[in-house]
Amino acid sequence: MGVVMGSEHRLGRNLVDDADEIEAEAQELGYVLTPDPDEVSDIGEATGENWRDFPEIATNSLWIIGSRERTGAHVGDYHGNFVPQIPFQAIRRFTRPGEVVLDVFLGSGTSLIEARRQGRHGIGIELIPATAALARGLVASEENPRGTWQEVIVGDSAEPATTEEVRRVLGGRGRDSVQLIVAHPPYHDIIRFSDHPDDLSNAPTLEAFIERFKSVLRATYGLLEDNRFLVVVIGDKYRNREWIPLGFYTMQAAQQVGYRLKSIVVKNMEGNRAKRNLENLWRQRAFRGKYYIFKHEYVLFLEKPGHS
Template identity: 30%
Template sequence: MKCEVCSKTISSKDYIKHLYECHPQSYEPLLEKIINLNNDGLSISEIAESLNRTKKFISDNLDLVMESDGAYKVNKPLNIKEWEPKNFTLEATTVWSFKDRGSWATHNGKYRGNWSPYIPRNLILRYTKEGDTVLDPFLGSGTTLVETKLLKRKGIGIDINPNAIKIAEENLRFNKNNDYHPIIRNLDSRNLNIIEDNSIDLICAHPPYANIIKYSDDIEGDLSLLDIDDFLIEISKVAKELFRVLKKDKYCAVLIGDTRRKKHMIPLGFEVMQRFLQAGFVLKETIIKEQHNCQETGFWYKRSIEYNFLLIAHEYLFIFRKP
């Protein structure tokens, strides 16, 4: 068929892709029209008819998802501009700092408290090889599993919040290395009985920490709702499960920060490290991860001067080994 904008001959299958790449001004309105008609309840055949196209044209070009009532919904294509970070090099020291958090593939900072994709990328590349199995027991928006899919590792992601599962699934809806599309489950990481003993090559864990960001209002077992003492009791149960599922001599990485109560520092990071050592792990590395969300002006800056305390600007990334 001929492109209506540049008259170039292109296969019907690549028409919308061609508009996206060569004529973005025509791509968005056409896509919007299709999605609006679909939201208005028109079937794919009706949409095709109203746009003077064949039904095959729509199904060849757009991602169609069958809903529970049997009708097809049009999924907006993901506009991915880069699949990889530019000029990536592995971190080589015990201080990690990512000023630009990374926005390749579907990565974005929308999920509160999600980690920079540079963290799982470094861990996966340093500690695993292609085809290995990587577990993220606190999946959130799926940052780790986007990286396992891009880097051809088998990913398993667990989160207690069904909303996180939905967001992660959306972020993983890209067509690249589909043989490595991960397994995602809405479960509690204190009980990983779907995973066999000694079966995982790397764990990338980013637990919520004690009451700082609440990920739900009342989900039973959501560790983000617990105060420090209860959090430490429950994280011990997670540490035991992670120890059980990891293969011998493999690594488990945990990102965790400290907090303040009544103007004093609570060494939550070290407390969590102790719980992992008690579960049987040995400490391989302690990495300081710099945080870039602390402003040198504004409300918290003024308070830090007025009330004489320092703003926390780092977290710990502990790397444990199962001996």
């Protein structure tokens, strides 16, 4: 550490001067912002050289998303979906056109719609057949500007048989790995997605939920190319007078499986349907219960370390 960006020739004189200033300020604040000299990303289209061409890609850890993207197939009706801006960011930053995105909790298919829109291939796994059918229909209704393919598999993401099915689909397309995994699991039992026993929202205890989430990550780890990213999207819950930090537990689970934590992004939940028009009721409850109202969720970025 300490070498400013480690690559004067790559950045050009002016930027290096700026970087010196940034570095000094960061050190004063106790941060180390310099990347390892040999950590130069070549995944994604935006790099340390051409990044100015990608103003739409976020680089800060606080995402305030004003309103839900609702164009094309992003109708947003599925209870428990995420805003398309999340997969948009992850896909833009950490994949290139023609690469493969795997969503292990597909739901209504938001990430595959986004993959298609951005010219990436995609595979989604969804446990509930009716939900998988909904996703298939929505994805197919999205324009396909680059003629990419998206496939939906019905199955339990924790099951090795499902992993085999993903391998079969990849093999049929002449591939053997994916370049991004998106995991937006149930936030334990906050929303019950079905009465299927393998549904993570039916895990009988918090421990069982984390264990099952870990099994999903273990089952799919081998599908991800080295040096690529897993994105976990999750919120916390509140039960029995206690804040249950599902975000931190799932983050730790991912680290235990072998992933390296690269960023914890905090995203606002302003548009949350359940809470709209109920501000005062929530406020009163917060005072009574001595807690703060959930207004954020996490987008965790984890990297699969390469062999070196």
